[in-house]
Amino acid sequence: MSRRRLIGAAGAAGAAALGAAACGSGEGGPAPHDALRGTVVAQTGDIPVGGGDVVIKGKLVVTQPEKGDFKAFSAVCTHAGCTIQEVERNIHCLCHGSEFDIATGEVRHGPADSPLEELSITVDGTDIVLDEKERGA
Numbered sequence: 001m002s003r004r005r006l007i008g009a010a011g012a013a014g015a016a017a018l019g020a021a022a023c024g025s026g027e028g029g030p031a032p033h034d035a036l037r038g039t040v041v042a043q044t045g046d047i048p049v050g051g052g053d054v055v056i057k058g059k060l061v062v063t064q065p066e067k068g069d070f071k072a073f074s075a076v077c078t079h080a081g082c083t084i085q086e087v088e089r090n091i092h093c094l095c096h097g098s099e100f101d102i103a104t105g106e107v108r109h110g111p112a113d114s115p116l117e118e119l120s121i122t123v124d125g126t127d128i129v130l131d132e133k134e135r136g137a
Helices: 003-023 032-036
Strands: 040-043 051-055 060-066 069-074 090-092 099-101 107-109 121-124 127-130
Touching: 032 060, 040 051, 040 060, 069 121, 069 127
Parallel strands: none
Antiparallel strands: 040 127, 051 060, 060 069, 090 099, 099 107, 121 127
């Protein structure tokens, strides 16, 4: 096998693995956001009213549907497991076009047919903290 062909094959394998990780299932292990429990995940001033932001490190989305009302959701799309990429007036998964409501996580546009998992947070001054445990757990 030529060096060029070997490098091309390695690149294709790497791209396939990256694609599988982006849209793969996280079943069988802790959720990415679990590592951030009990820590500050965002600042209130960084979350726009009527929008939100994606916290890539913990695969979560923090939104502010109305002034002073903060919500958090898993950033793992319920359609194919892709990571949510943007938040504007809705939460958008650009992999296949699903959109979710910033206040409830409910599906606004498919192909997803299940809402995003809501996460329990506490606002402490300007800190938004992902709770140690989910409320009611």
